[in-house]
Amino acid sequence: MAQNYKQEREARAARARTRAFQARRDVHEHQQKRRVRDNILAGAGLVVVVTLLVVAQVFYFNGGPGSPEPTDSAAAESSTTPGPATVQNSGDVPSSTIAEGRTWSGTLTLNDVDLGIELDGAAAPQAVSSTISLAQTGFYVDTSCHRLTKDGFFVLQCGDPNGDGSGGPDYRYGPVENAPADNIYPAGTLAMARQGDSAFSQGSQFFIVYEDTTIGADTAGGYSVIGQVTSGLDELKSQITDAGTIDDSADGSPTIPTTITGITVQ
Numbered sequence: 001m002a003q004n005y006k007q008e009r010e011a012r013a014a015r016a017r018t019r020a021f022q023a024r025r026d027v028h029e030h031q032q033k034r035r036v037r038d039n040i041l042a043g044a045g046l047v048v049v050v051t052l053l054v055v056a057q058v059f060y061f062n063g064g065p066g067s068p069e070p071t072d073s074a075a076a077e078s079s080t081t082p083g084p085a086t087v088q089n090s091g092d093v094p095s096s097t098i099a100e101g102r103t104w105s106g107t108l109t110l111n112d113v114d115l116g117i118e119l120d121g122a123a124a125p126q127a128v129s130s131t132i133s134l135a136q137t138g139f140y141v142d143t144s145c146h147r148l149t150k151d152g153f154f155v156l157q158c159g160d161p162n163g164d165g166s167g168g169p170d171y172r173y174g175p176v177e178n179a180p181a182d183n184i185y186p187a188g189t190l191a192m193a194r195q196g197d198s199a200f201s202q203g204s205q206f207f208i209v210y211e212d213t214t215i216g217a218d219t220a221g222g223y224s225v226i227g228q229v230t231s232g233l234d235e236l237k238s239q240i241t242d243a244g245t246i247d248d249s250a251d252g253s254p255t256i257p258t259t260i261t262g263i264t265v266q
Helices: 002-061 125-136 233-239
Strands: 103-110 113-120 147-149 155-158 189-192 206-209 225-231 260-265
Touching: 103 125, 103 225, 113 125, 113 233, 125 225, 125 260, 225 233
Parallel strands: none
Antiparallel strands: 103 113, 103 260, 113 225, 147 155, 155 206, 189 206, 189 225
16 A cells, blocks of 8 residues: 555656646747747837838928929919929029039028038039029028928028928929938038929028938939038037927927028139
8 A cells, every 4th residue: 555655646746747847838838929929019119110210201301301393384383282293494494504513612691600611513513503593693692491300300491582491483493413322411411402202393492411311312312412511510500400490399490590691602
């Protein structure tokens, strides 16, 4: 009897060890499955975050840095409503030979902030020729910088006589010139604004990149880089852009009302 009792006890102990092993294995398998599930959820969350960032970028920059939509009549009132993209110039566009294929230097004054600028007439002959023509005729003086973006996209957009993003000269032109292949616009970049997906919607509006910024290309490409700010960028930031937007949004009117008070190029 003692031998049978000992055998039964050992058998019970063996069964207990087996159950414990199976329980540990079940817990391990559950933890493995949970880790796989968590990794999948984390990956999905990362995809959502990246997607939201891309959507945000498109939202900020596909209607801008944007110029108003080209119209059939150069004298017609400009509209901000997107429409079919044109593939040709409209209106009396200044000749691309004005830029002379050379570098132009000058000063762009915003409020009391003097920015030294250089325009690259060789890299962007049409855009620089238009900018020079508008500057020399006094078009830009007293136009506003109506738009400021922040929180990852650092752009101050200027040159709209209407002050709301809808204005420009009585012409529109293209194509996109000298856009960076990597979509990176370094601090100090001067580039032309345009309507999303329309290379031939450039006018007078341009933007100043005040911190390194990546702006994704759309179906029309990137944005025409016409030159750079060579001095005064720190003053622009401390006196204008650091104050942010009126409603503290990522894309809105500057808190500091900003006007082009002078521009010279030679």
